[in-house]
Amino acid sequence: MEYANPWQRIMRWVTTTNHKDIGTLYLMLSLVMLFIGGGMALIIRGELFMPGQQFIDPSFYNQMITLHGLIMVFGVIMPAFVGLANWQIPMMIGAPDMALPRMNNWSFWILPFAFTILISTLFMNGPAPNFGWTFYAPLSTTYGPPSTDFFIFAVHLMGLSSIMGAINIIATILNLRAPGMRMMKLPIFVWSWLITAFLLIAVMPVLAGAVTMMLTDRHFGTSFFNAAGGGDPLLFQHIFWFFGHPEVYIMILPAFGVVSQIIPTFSRKKLFGYGSMVAAIAVIAFLSFLVWAHHMFVSGISLGAELFFMYSTMLIAVPTGVKVFNWVTTMFRGSLSFETPMLFAVGFVVLFTIGGLSGLMLSIVPADFQYHDTYFVVAHFHYVLVPGALFGILAGVYFWIPKWTGHMYNEAMGKWHFWLSVIGVNVTFFPMHFLGLAGMPRRVPDYALQFTDFNMVATVGAVIFGFSQLLFLVNIIKTIRGGKPATDEVWEGAEGLEWTIPSPAPYHTFQTPPEVR
Amino acid sequence: MALRGLFKKLTFIVGGFCFFPALYAESALNMPRGVTPVSRDIFDLHMLIFWVCVVIGIIVFAIMLYAIIFHRKSRGYKAAKFHDHITVELAWVIVPFIILVLMAIPASKVLIKMNDTNHTDQTVKITGYQWKWRYDYLKEDIGFFSNLSTPQAQIQGKEPKGPYYLLEVDKPLVLPIKQKIRLLVTSNDVIHSWWVPQLGVKRDAVPGFIHESWVYIDEPGIYRGQCTELCGINHGFMPVVVEALTQADYDKWITGHKQQAQQAQPDKTWTKEELMTLGEKSYGTYCAVCHQVNGEGMGDIYPALKxxxxxxxPIKKHIDLVLHGVQGTAMQGFIDQLTDDELAAIITFERNAWGNDTGDAVQPSDIRKLRKGDES
Incomplete structure (x- = not known):
């Protein structure tokens, strides 16, 4: 596009209502946040390389773990999936754009301000939020630093953005499908996002409620979370995890969707069990509302509650297992090839399964008494979030970037990126299982001597993983600038409407709806 | 492929468990088996679910690996056409469900046993404080604080670290073996969590609520754990140490502890040197984590004392601040935590160290007066 002056160039992005532009903005924000949050992770791992205080004090350490968690969850994984949704959903269902383009613009442009506010707390007088991303009361209320109020405001903004994004996605999928695109013909990625969007609408208001109650506890004399005034600190945990557990699935369901697009493509074979895949996502989403207290097994809930939440949590293994079995069966007797998106998708299935199995171990309440709040849990949720959610995003970007830019990415560099990431992730997080079992609590800035070896290994892995993401950065910048032209179909086994339009995708697509047979 | 590295790792761990039983007795790879009936039940459950997971993982990954190796386009393999199979799809809903039910049975049994706090022999109340534990023996009328005893110099890397770095305290919780002891866990400020892996006990300490747990220790020994719920800046520095004694040794300890309390000399006048010596030590335990050994504090939240x-x-204001803390800041009140001797010594130390040469020597009796004044 031609611009008369730089101002126009900037304003194009500020005022855009085009789903492709907004998708790009979301993905860019997520990329920037990935390196900020990743930098914090490296600070944490650097401090933990050896026992003793190395180069940051415990107060700063607590700020780092808090911001690392918040940025990775709300600033990397969630925006990246919304970015993928913005780019792909209209193209996959044959719609000209999102249903609510102006709201789409607003829901993105809230986010840079939210994260500016959140990160600005690091430069304030007094500590930034230092109570962990779970911000348990009363540590975050009575004992929270003044910057907590900025954190509360930032979380409100993020919630607004997510709710509007979710409404937009639901409206688009339900109303703008091309003629003949019945619900049970929707690509799995679209299905996964439809269900995720309902989860978002259900739980983001709950999070908003939790932080609002924090705010009134801090400043207006309410005592929701203060026993001295008739409240209960555990009430906070119930509310938080009623948001928090569906949130976990908000971060993984779209990744399921991405992987379910990629594996059939590179297996040159239809997805096995489409119907059961959709059903499994729906069942997982439903169960996700019934398991929240499994984060609170040692907090003093009653025996009856512990039994109920143990059973409901174990039950989630069934639909999750169905998904894994279906992916493996899709690959079985396919005609497989291993381009970068497929590598990341296969890596996803293997490593996510490991995270899922350790999740099954965590559901056994008596054993959870030993695992809870140790590095075993840290290993578990990093396995489902890094080689899980993040690999899903990376796979999706490699898969669709030829369509977005019209250029093929550098395959050799992509493969290097994959192998270094896989090695880095496992070297970082696998030893954490041992650390947790041996008794190392999470969120400690220093540790006893017997934990030294595995912490050193983990730090080495983190450095490998962190720096190998620079390959990804270089690769996508090069792909945006140029590279081998991509065909319309891009991949040999590709199926779906998005592969019928030219590469790069024109600024406006499907202005007249395609006919789906 | 990704699997190869993984298999190597699995072989390593699985091989470790199979061929070197000593490995999980001592090394830091696995959960400790522990010294209580509950901790052993937990360990068995843990190993059971671990093996279930390993077997499931091996089956799934083996099938996948087979496809990855043999069903490749580069080998000229042609893709099959199947994409649905209702029997198979039902089977992998039903089979995992049955496995889960079989797992849930022993897990529920252990859980119910763990929750049975009836018929206990005695009760110990555990209270979490930022960042120390207080233990009260309800039957014996004994109570004391248990603080980290690792010196700041070791944490800062100025001294070599001891073998129990960060896992040592000044006064451990002493418990008799072969008694069912009820633990009442609560907190004075934020949520803490009291955990000793060897005992299989982990309980959140929630301010305003008392939660129960219990322990029955089989063998005498020293068992170490830590706080596991993020509770502020020194969350990593509030270990739990339990010393389990035989009944005879335990009775001796109780008697000794009570005699010690009686021997205190309330009217003694301390010299400044005595106050400074005790003061430096106590300051190191209670104050230095925030205000630092050099008295320079850390930023605005932990102000310098130098x-x-x-x-x-004025001395009176100084004492008042240490006794009652400062509302809305990280400075807590030490009125219930420290003795008059310790308070006098710490305040004397703070008024004379780091070039604060006021020359004041605060006596325990001064503290007592202010403490009483507070009560009236």
Whole structure:
């Protein structure tokens, strides 16, 4: 596009209502946040390389773990999936754009301000939020630093953005499908996002409620979370995890969707069990509302509650297992090839399964008494979030970037990126299982001597993983600038409407709806 | 492929468990089996679910690996056409469900046993404080605080670290073996969590609520754990140490502890040197984590004491601040935590160290007067 002056160039992005532009903005924000949050992770791992205080004090350490968690969850994984949704959903269902383009613009442009506010707390007088991303009361209320109020405001903004994004996605999928695109013909990625969007609408208001109650506890004399005034600190945990557990699935369901697009493509074979895949996502989403207290097994809930939440949590293994079995069966007797998106998708299935199995171990309440709040849990949720959610995003970007830019990415560099990431992730997080079992609590800035070896290994892995993401950065910048032209179909086994339009995708697509047979 | 590395790792761990039983007795790879009936039940459950997971993982990954190796386009393999199979799809809903039910049975049994706090022999109340534990023996009328005893110099890397770095305290919780002891866990400020892996006990300490747990220790020994719920800046520095004694040794300890309390001399006048010696030690335990050994504090939240208005100002105000803390800040009140001797010594130390040479020597009796004044 031609611009008369730089101002126009900037304003194009500020005022855009085009789903492709907004998708790009979301993905860019997520990329920037990935390196900020990743930098914090490296600070944490650097401090933990050896026992003793190395180069940051415990107060700063607590700020780092808090911001690392918040940025990775709300600033990397969630925006990246919304970015993928913005780019792909209209193209996959044959719609000209999102249903609510102006709201789409607003829901993105809230986010840079939210994260500016959140990160600005690091430069304030007094500590930034230092109570962990779970911000348990009363540590975050009575004992929270003044910057907590900025954190509360930032979380409100993020919630607004997510709710509007979710409404937009639901409206688009339900109303703008091309003629003949019945619900049970929707690509799995679209299905996964439809269900995720309902989860978002259900739980983001709950999070908003939790932080609002924090705010009134801090400043207006309410005592929701203060026993001295008739409240209960555990009430906070119930509310938080009623948001928090569906949130976990908000971060993984779209990744399921991405992987379910990629594996059939590179297996040159239809997805096995489409119907059961959709059903499994729906069942997982439903169960996700019934398991929240499994984060609170040692907090003093009653025996009856512990039994109920143990059973409901174990039950989630069934639909999750169905998904894994279906992916493996899709690959079985396919005609497989291993381009970068497929590598990341296969890596996803293997490593996510490991995270899922350790999740099954965590559901056994008596054993959870030993695992809870140790590095075993840290290993578990990093396995489902890094080689899980993040690999899903990376796979999706490699898969669709030829369509977005019209250029093929550098395959050799992509493969290097994959192998270094896989090695880095496992070297970082696998030893954490041992650390947790041996008794190392999470969120400690220093540790006893017997934990030294595995912490050193983990730090080495983190450095490998962190720096190998620079390959990804270089690769996508090069792909945006140029590279081998991509065909319309891009991949040999590709199926779906998005592969019928030219590469790069024109600024406006499907202005007249395609006919789906 | 990704699997190869993984298999190597699995072989390593699985091989470790199979061929070197000593490995999980001592090394830091696995959960400790522990010294209580509950901890052993937990360990068995843990190993059971671990093996279930390993077997499931191996089956799934083996099938996948087979496809990855043999069903490749580069080998000229042609893709099959199947994409649905209702029997198979039902089977992998039903089979995992049955496995889960079989797992849930022993897990429920252990859980119910763990929750049975009836018929206990005695009760110990555990209270979490930022960042120390208090233990009260309800039957014996004994209570004391248990603080980290690792010196700051080791944490800062100025001294070599001891073998129990960060896992040692000044006064451990002493418990008799072969008694069912009820633990009442609560907190004075934020949520903490009391955990000793060897005992299989982990309980959140929630302010305003008391939660129960229990322990029955089989063998005498020293068992170490830590706080596991993020509770502020020194969350990593509030270990739990339990010393389990035989009944005879335990009775001796109780008697000794009570005699010690009686031997205190309330009317003794301390010399400044005595106060400074005790003061330096106590300051290191209670104050230095925030205000630092050099008295320079950390930023605005943990103000410097060196040349500070408080330490150089009126004594009464200084004592009052240490006794009651400062509302809305990280400074807590130490009135219930420290003895008059310790308080006098710490305040004397703060008024004379780091070039704060006021020359004041605060006596325990001064503290007692203010403490009483508070009560009236």
């Amino acid at each position: 040349k500070s208005k408080i330490a150089l100002g």
